[in-house]
Amino acid sequence: MHVAVIGAYGSAGAAVAEGLYPHVGGRIDRLTLVDDGEPGGGLCILEGCMPSKELISAATHRHQGRVDDRLTGEPHELDLERVVAEKNDRTRGWAGHRRESIHEMAEDEDVEFLHERARFLDDHTIEVDGDTIEADYVVIATGSVPNVPDVPGLEEAGYYTSKDTLHATELPDSAVVLGFGYVGLEMVPYLAEAGVDLTVIEHDERPIDEADPEFGDALLEIYREQFDVEIRTEVREDRVETTAEGVRLHLRREDGAEAAADPEPVEAESIFCFTGREPNLNGLGLENTTLSPADDWIDATMRPPNAERTFVVGDANGREPILHVAKEQGYKTAENVLAHAKGEPVEPYSNVHHHVIFSGAAIYPFARVGHTPRSAVEAGHAIATATRRASDDGVFKSKDVPHGLARLVVDAEDGTVLGWQGLHYHADVMAKTLQMAVEMELDVREIPDRAYHPTTPEILDGLLRECAAQVDTDAE
Numbered sequence: 001m002h003v004a005v006i007g008a009y010g011s012a013g014a015a016v017a018e019g020l021y022p023h024v025g026g027r028i029d030r031l032t033l034v035d036d037g038e039p040g041g042g043l044c045i046l047e048g049c050m051p052s053k054e055l056i057s058a059a060t061h062r063h064q065g066r067v068d069d070r071l072t073g074e075p076h077e078l079d080l081e082r083v084v085a086e087k088n089d090r091t092r093g094w095a096g097h098r099r100e101s102i103h104e105m106a107e108d109e110d111v112e113f114l115h116e117r118a119r120f121l122d123d124h125t126i127e128v129d130g131d132t133i134e135a136d137y138v139v140i141a142t143g144s145v146p147n148v149p150d151v152p153g154l155e156e157a158g159y160y161t162s163k164d165t166l167h168a169t170e171l172p173d174s175a176v177v178l179g180f181g182y183v184g185l186e187m188v189p190y191l192a193e194a195g196v197d198l199t200v201i202e203h204d205e206r207p208i209d210e211a212d213p214e215f216g217d218a219l220l221e222i223y224r225e226q227f228d229v230e231i232r233t234e235v236r237e238d239r240v241e242t243t244a245e246g247v248r249l250h251l252r253r254e255d256g257a258e259a260a261a262d263p264e265p266v267e268a269e270s271i272f273c274f275t276g277r278e279p280n281l282n283g284l285g286l287e288n289t290t291l292s293p294a295d296d297w298i299d300a301t302m303r304p305p306n307a308e309r310t311f312v313v314g315d316a317n318g319r320e321p322i323l324h325v326a327k328e329q330g331y332k333t334a335e336n337v338l339a340h341a342k343g344e345p346v347e348p349y350s351n352v353h354h355h356v357i358f359s360g361a362a363i364y365p366f367a368r369v370g371h372t373p374r375s376a377v378e379a380g381h382a383i384a385t386a387t388r389r390a391s392d393d394g395v396f397k398s399k400d401v402p403h404g405l406a407r408l409v410v411d412a413e414d415g416t417v418l419g420w421q422g423l424h425y426h427a428d429v430m431a432k433t434l435q436m437a438v439e440m441e442l443d444v445r446e447i448p449d450r451a452y453h454p455t456t457p458e459i460l461d462g463l464l465r466e467c468a469a470q471v472d473t474d475a476e
Contacts, residue, residue: 004135008033012314012326013141019334041095054087059193120285144277144315153240172269179274189361300348370419370438386466401425408463415443
């Protein structure tokens, strides 16, 4: 059996290779790993979540020093050259480890690594640097690229993508930000702390659709009051006009929003385009195959319809572009390739929703695990919920991080923890605790409701107590 993995340097592709490699020389006769990355190492390591944390951490320190009125003197400024240099040093080291792991596999005589771009000739034949490779199974793990909206005048005016922002050692004095999803929520505070006067365009009434409305409203308040960012909601980009001073973004009302006239345009020096990402499939020659990328073109087994021996994993399938999901999909795909080759059923990939956005300069991150109250009801549960604000617990005030809230949802009949949302200091690290509670289907009444030392997890204790009391009351 011959397996080809296209995009082997990425998180998903490397996980597939890692899962298959122990079977080379046994159930797998040949493993071909292909990636044209330069230097290579995967999107998350080089241009995604890992380098972004370097920038966000610098914003974190400046913001906390700036807003703490117990401190005197001018706040520090961000040394962008130092921020980028340290980011590059660390990410290049991490990427080097990823490349080495792939190259070590290729030392096996039955494993080949090709540092070139692959192109399909048919469903299971690919061309790499002029050579033709026929594989029994092909895994596409080519990641994603920035999604740029089709706005008249945008290309002519020019813009920063998230990749450009990660490498920028000089920034404009003012800018308009297109996109307020997870990329925008993470990058905007960094730009604000770097001194850029920002106006953000949000198509909806509030950000983070996956959360209850109160969380999006809280984020709007934090960004406006803590980071001095202007946010235009329920408007959409109409066209970009280039001016002598920079750009003028003309806006129109979002469909359904009532207004007598279109809103005032935004004048700025530059544009930052944080409008999400899309699967990196261009140039693969998919037109030579039976594969037809579209919405929901990949099923739960990571395969397109009528293509039993082709798997599309990670950001390339467009299902859930998150690092840990890409890796889990990669390992599951390796298992499914081996199972299918033996004539055994393949298993769908499923996961409990687990998402962290390092919003608010990571001082006020948003995290969600499992159900929201709405999705729990839609799934057929009778629910009990509890909500607490950070300001309800003195520890957040004493740490000078008093903003945000958290919400727990449990099954009202048996106490099973169904989900949690947190938007507050340390919400990111609390997500693991709640992941365990949700995935282990713990009874809220059996979870200890006390912190062993007064600290930020006290917000969880309050949620646990309130939900446990509701379950007990309903059971009586």
